[in-house]
Amino acid sequence: MDSHTATSRWAGDLWGGLAAMLVAMPSSVAFGILVYTSLGAEYAGQGAMAGLLGAAAIGIVAPLCGRTAGLISAPCAPAAAVLTAFIAGILAERPGTADAGIILPLMALTALLAALLQIFYGLIGGGRLIKFIPFQVVSGYLSAVGLIIAIGQLPKLFGLPKGTSLFTGLLSPDIWKWQGLVVGIITIGVMLLAPRLTRTLPAAILGLSAGIAAYFVIALYSPELFTLTGNPLVIGPIRTSGSFLESLTGRAASLQTFSIASLHIILVPALTLSVLLSIDTLKTCVGLDALTRSRHNSNRELIGQGIGNLTSFLVGGMPGAGTMGPTLVNITSGGRSYRSGIIEGSCVILAVLLLGRLIAWVPIGALAGILLVIAWRMFDRTMFHLLSHPAGRLDFAVIAGVIIVALTVDLIAASGVGIFLAILLFIRDQVQGSVIRRKRSLNQMSSKTRRLPADREILNQAGDRAVCCELQGNLFFGTTDQLFSQLEPDLRSCRYLLLDMRLVHSIDYTAVHLLEQMQSQLAERGGQLLFSGMPSGLIEQRDFERYLAQMGLVREGSGVKVAETQDSALEWMEDQLLKEAGAEPAFEESLLDLRDIQLFQDFSEAELAGLAGCMRTMTLAQGDMVFSHGDRGDELFIIRRGSVRVMLPLEGGKRHHLATICCGDFFGELSFLDSGIRSADVEAKCPGELYVLSRARFNSKVETDTAFGVQLFARLALAIAERLRQADAELQVLEER
DSSP states (O other): OOHHHHHHHHHHHHHHHHHHHHHHHHHHHHHHHHHHTTSOGGGHHHHHHHHHHHHHHHHHHHHHHHOOTTOOEEEOHHHHHHHHHHHHHHHHHSTTTOOHHHHHHHHHHHHHHHHHHHHHHHHTTHHHHHTTSOHHHHHHHHHHHHHHHHHHHHHHHHTOOTTOOHHHHHTOGGGOOHHHHHHHHHHHHHHHHHHHHOSSSOHHHHHHHHHHHHHHHHHTTOGGGGOOTTOTTBOOSOOOOSOHHHHHHHHHHHHTTOOHHHHHHHHHHHHHHHHHHHHHHHHHHHHHHHHHTOOOOHHHHHHHHHHHHHHHHHHTOOOEEEOHHHHHHHHHTTOOSTHHHHHHHHHHHHHHHHHHHHHTTOBHHHHHHHHHHHHHHHSOGGGGGGGGSGGGHHHHHHHHHHHHHHHHTOHHHHHHHHHHHHHHHHHHHHHHSOSEEEEEETTTOOOSEEOOHHHHHHHHHHGGGEEEEEEEEEESTTTHHHHHHHHHHHHHHOSEEEEEEEEEEEEOHHHHHHHHHHHHHHHTTTOEEEEESOOOSOTTOOOHHHHHHHTTSSOTTTSOEEESSHHHHHHHHHHHHHHHTTOOOOOTTSOOOGGGSGGGTTOOHHHHHHHHTTEEEEEEOTTOEEEOTTOBOOEEEEEEESOEEEEEEOGGGOEEEEEEEOTTOEEOHHHHHHOOBOOSEEEESSSEEEEEEEHHHHHHHHHHOHHHHHHHHHHHHHHHHHHHHHHHHHHHHHTOO
């Protein structure tokens, strides 16, 4: 990287961080005031300072540790909503006895525990798991947060006296403070119109500037508004709790108040806060990845956010997360590295040092207007589109359920409802889709062992006594009853049931019990349950076969039979059906004569003798190659003893097993017909012997006996046609939707 490029990137990070600070600082102040004024209007200044300290601490430390390029972290709406609900809950449970001396240390401990939980999530790899929380639940949370913020800010917008209910206040215009209402309305209007007029300056800064200007214009006609002390329409003097060292000492002192009783109070709020902050951060990171074409490290970012919130706790600031608004402003202003986040936090500190006294004059109505716009944007209005689709009404009910619980009880209770509904959504998704991916009987499919026509006819007639089911998804208590219901008719009629487990992700004890019932039901009629494709290298590193053996399902004797591949299981079931039908097995130890080969049935002794004159024999050891892919030849091979495997070469030196051809059958017919190159490898599965019919020698024979040639080609064409029909039938089953 040359010096010019480095300078350009530093300049981009500088302007991006500065622009992001202009967005993050007003909202951080507003969120701090929102939380602290739950204790009383006199705590507005302390809340503003908590918001600023949080913006500085998280803004500097989180990017240093998380290193997500362009991400800006600051106090956010979910943190404000959870902590406001926490304070309201304590005041409701202990009216008249709880004061700031009790609540503030508990709130600090809640923020501390949430920060530690975020670090824990990152250390255990929870960054990926948090992303799997259903969007319906996240939408309900964020919409509820937006409504809670709106409900909390409307009294401030109208300047209602403390203790006046929102409903009563809205119906009593005589108690409104019209000056604050005008300031708030102007702020809201400018924020909404600003993106249409310019994108150079952030909408929050323009709205706040317009609100401050409106306040001082109104003050020209109401001189009492120029008074700072005791003025309910402005933040007022920003109070600090002494030096930085005293702040650290105070936080350490709050830890001394920790007890089992306090843990009982803060545990659920801290858990809720940690999850919401993590979701908010990771959601912003995903959007940021799309903009910057990069990829964040979710676990490292969670650790960074946790350390940032831990630092914010130590300095007395608000907790926060990676936020979308300041992040977008940073990116569009040129910020492209983690340095822009550090610059944003540093700019907050400079603003506090240089403009601390001016911040005291920021109107409460302007901050309420900013928060109302944020609340409006947080509310997921697209949820109402779900009502127009029957399939989306349950999703709407989930979102509405989380919102209703959050509004009627609190966000902490809504977290429990959200987790419960997330479980229900998972079960619903599993139950709606069948765990049976495909079900076929042996007269619809076959193994890769090529059977002679007589054996194939037996399998076509008796194939419905053996069924193969390819399973998918999760076998657990929510899907086992559905699986049993779908297989119950087959369990009553078939003798062999194969369950292919290649696409199964998990299995629980309820599913094991169901499979045991299936095996018992089949065993009563002399049948067998088989498994194939048992997973052994999944994400959770569970070895299914070992687990089922520990549960007693896979055992010697009467247990379930486990096959390594689906093909080997199908071959075993075919052998059982042929044995039950009395079909004579093709013994690999015996040598077949030409008259025993089905392709040459009905040939006369003279014709067989003439055919033998065109042939030679080939002896094979196990693993010997008959021919390879790409070889040129014109021979037809007939198996006298043993069997061969047809393998298709793949990239990377791998091969795919196409078929197994047994004693009495033939292969190589395509090159025999067109003298073309071989399309696959053929190797001996076991020691054996082949007849090799040369096309060149056969042509010489046909020149003197045309009828003999016609008869052989007719039999060959008939055998190939039967194979093609069987292949067509199996492809048709595979393509069924």
